[in-house]
Amino acid sequence: MELEEVRELFRKDRFATESGMVIDEIGEDYAKCSVVLSERHMNAMGGVMGGVHFTLADFAFAVASNVRHMGTVALSTDISFIGAVKGKKLTAEATLVKDGRTVCCYRIQVKDELGNIAAEVKTVGYHKE
Secondary structure (H helix, E strand, C coil): CCCHHHHHCCCCCCCHHCCEEEEECCCCCCEEEEEECCCCHECCCCCCCCHHHHHHHHHHHHHHHCCCCEEEEEEEEEEEECCCCCCCCCEEEEEEEEEEECCEEEEEEEEECCEEEEEEEEEEEEEEE
């Protein structure tokens, strides 16, 4: 699939796309997604809500895993919040760690545009088809 085809397919992922998340790059078992932060992404303390990190990482996993194995869903996700976001944009890069017949594992790193790591994520997925 080409990038524009993938973007069109994932426009249906309304929670992510209506939250401002976009697909920047795709590759073999890889995706890079981002979001420009605004007031709607902030928590009561003025920081970025943890759900933004999680949703962006989940979106990157979905894109990376479904380009080759359409119908892949997350079985479990483990997220560690590493540091505070200092910039105005978050990026999540999902890379394949292991791909089996029915189960896969991806590592997703969430960073701000200054290069600061905001979260480390591991997602185990299941290929439904």
